[in-house]
Amino acid sequence: MDNARFHRMGKLELLCEEFGYKLLHLPSYSPEYNPIEKTWAHIKKHLIKGITKLQYLL
Template sequence: MIAAWCHQQLLAPFSFEGCCHRTVFELWLEFILIPTLKPGQTLVLDNATFHKGGRIAELVEAAQCRLLYLPPYSPDLNKIEKC
């Protein structure tokens, strides 16, 4: 499952079978999460390898949103880990 967390609410949940990789993440980002975002919002990601590279920055910037990565090894800052 992939989801976002915003204002104490789970957003854009997406359930799939198998492992998450960049292709799955980019499809979720483009077709499920980004349509729910408002310009100016910040997308905070951890440092999973599939969160970096590919079209991720391009998709987020096209939605007029910002992209911010958490420091390495900081699950205490990753709110979705507490869901």
């Protein structure tokens, strides 16, 4: 879980404990644990490639 304020609320931790879960908090910035970051990197790579081709054509 990331370190958003609402994820660190005592109520959420108590609820998880009640059901037998343990919350694991991630480091402040950890893109390697967030799968969407790989998707964004892939999209950005293709966008930059497309912009470069467009500039070449102009």
